[in-house]
Amino acid sequence: MVRAEPVMGTVVSLDIRDQGVPGAVVDAAVAWFHEVDATFSTYRPESEISRISRGELSRSDGSAEVQEVLGLCAEVTRRSGGCFDVQLGGRLDPSGLVKGWSVQRAAEMLQASGARNFFIGAGGDIVTRGRPAGGQRWRVGIRHPEIGDRVAAVLEAGDLAVATSGAYERGEHIVDPRTGRAPAGLLSMTVAGPSLTYADAFATAAFVMGEPGVAWVAGIDGYAALAITSDRRVVWTPGMAGLLAGSAPAPR
Amino acid sequence: MPSAMPIRPAATLAATAIGVVLLLAFRTPPAAPPATAVTLPSASAAATPTATPSGAPPSAGSSPTPTATPTAAAGGLKSGTFNGQTYSDQYGNLQVQLVISGGRITDVKLLQYPQNEPQSAFISSHALPLLREEVLQAQSAKIDAISGATFTSENYAASVQSALDLARA
Numbered sequence: 001m002v003r004a005e006p007v008m009g010t011v012v013s014l015d016i017r018d019q020g021v022p023g024a025v026v027d028a029a030v031a032w033f034h035e036v037d038a039t040f041s042t043y044r045p046e047s048e049i050s051r052i053s054r055g056e057l058s059r060s061d062g063s064a065e066v067q068e069v070l071g072l073c074a075e076v077t078r079r080s081g082g083c084f085d086v087q088l089g090g091r092l093d094p095s096g097l098v099k100g101w102s103v104q105r106a107a108e109m110l111q112a113s114g115a116r117n118f119f120i121g122a123g124g125d126i127v128t129r130g131r132p133a134g135g136q137r138w139r140v141g142i143r144h145p146e147i148g149d150r151v152a153a154v155l156e157a158g159d160l161a162v163a164t165s166g167a168y169e170r171g172e173h174i175v176d177p178r179t180g181r182a183p184a185g186l187l188s189m190t191v192a193g194p195s196l197t198y199a200d201a202f203a204t205a206a207f208v209m210g211e212p213g214v215a216w217v218a219g220i221d222g223y224a225a226l227a228i229t230s231d232r233r234v235v236w237t238p239g240m241a242g243l244l245a246g247s248a249p250a251p252r
Numbered sequence: 253m254p255s256a257m258p259i260r261p262a263a264t265l266a267a268t269a270i271g272v273v274l275l276l277a278f279r280t281p282p283a284a285p286p287a288t289a290v291t292l293p294s295a296s297a298a299a300t301p302t303a304t305p306s307g308a309p310p311s312a313g314s315s316p317t318p319t320a321t322p323t324a325a326a327g328g329l330k331s332g333t334f335n336g337q338t339y340s341d342q343y344g345n346l347q348v349q350l351v352i353s354g355g356r357i358t359d360v361k362l363l364q365y366p367q368n369e370p371q372s373a374f375i376s377s378h379a380l381p382l383l384r385e386e387v388l389q390a391q392s393a394k395i396d397a398i399s400g401a402t403f404t405s406e407n408y409a410a411s412v413q414s415a416l417d418l419a420r421a
Contacts, residue, residue, distance in 0.1 A: 002356075002358050002359075003356050003357070003358075004350075004356070004357035004358065004359065004360055005357065006357075006409065006412045006413065006416065009408075009409050010408065010409070011357070011360045011412060013360070013397070015396070015397075119396060119397050121397045121398075121399075124398065124399050124400040125399070126397050126399050128396075128397070132396055138396050138397070139395050139396050139397075140395070140396065140397050140398070140399055141395040141397070141398045141399070142398075142399050142400065143398050143399065143400025145400075151395060151398065154395060155399075162399040163399065164399045164400050166400065188400070190399060
């Protein structure tokens with residue numbers, strides 16, 4: 001069962017390979033994304049995040065979801081030394097974590113409903129579970145940062161979360177919270193690991209760090225990184241080597 | 253490498269614990285540029301690029317053209333293939349195509365997308381190295397999903413919406 005839904009400023013894709021999963025299960029996941037949009041969108045003045053940003057609502061009076069997300073963001077801010085932060089130019093913006101978090105939650109909803117083999121993708125952040133078909137593994141391409149319809153690498157996955165941040169993202173320019181400027185050094189940063197909530201935020205933080213972000217992700221247990229630099233080198237962690245399809249060249 | 257590995261500060265991890273490969277940066281670029289590297293199929297009338305300053309509302313550059321005979325479907329969306337309008341900013345054109353079946357969107361394709369560099373710069377020098385380029389061209393049809401900092405911009409959402417409007421018409 002395949003479903004694509006425009007929401008959160010992008011299109012969310014759900015692809016469930018299990019037979020007999022009720023349509024209502026997918027409907028519930030889609031409704032969840034709309035709920036996330038209504039709560040967290042910085043483009044909606046009436047969202048909780050917008051109201052907190054304007055000081056009309058205090059964080060402690062926010063919903064459980066808002067408090068959970070802001071707590072997770074604070075954790076990533078600490079772990080990244082401020083390279084990821086929800087405070088940007090006087091505005092509150094947790095977008096660097098919300099998308100991955102919402103997809104991770106939707107995957108948990110599908111699993112709780114009995115689905116075992118599926119992927120969910122939202123604006124390039126992906127969670128895979130199980131297999132696309134017997135004997136096969138999910139194949140996730142990392143978008144080529146300069147050629148829109150090509151991939152620069154392919155990952156083979158069973159249960160995995162993959163998120164990519166890049167300089168070619170339009171409309172949501174990534175800004176270094178420490179300087180207020182766009183970071184230099186990388187064209188894209190891909191992070192893979194067990195949770196898309198963290199993979200999404202780590203990819204954003206590591207992109208801000210530039211090439212040292214690869215080493216930073218390598219130091220986080222369970223997470224792997226692949227970066228494409230501005231001078232067109234591809235750099236990855238040993239953990240990522242195990243995910244790359246086919247025989248990747250051995251690191252020096 | 254020492255036999256005992258003390259905990260090292262992050263900065264020194266780069267020298268030993270990371271697989272750093274200068275892939276293809278030293279490889280002689282192919283004599284001829286990849287033939288299909290930057291050419292996209294154009295399934296609808298080509299749009300005239302209209303550059304607008306960033307922050308300005310998106311402006312439509314072409315008339316939307318359905319490419320299949322639409323039929324009514326239960327979800328209020330007709331089945332078929334629908335091309336959204338082209339939206340432009342200083343980075344280029346963006347146009348999406350929706351495939352709708354049984355009242356639901358089953359595929360979203362990019363017909364036109366903004367590019368970082370002009371095509372001439374890509375072809376002439378600094379071609380981005382691709383891992384196992386020839387193999388990947390053959391494998392691309394088998395990819396299930398793509399991870400990338402894709403287009404969450406207003407232009408993308410607007411192009412999707414314009415295609416949906418066609419499916420509802």
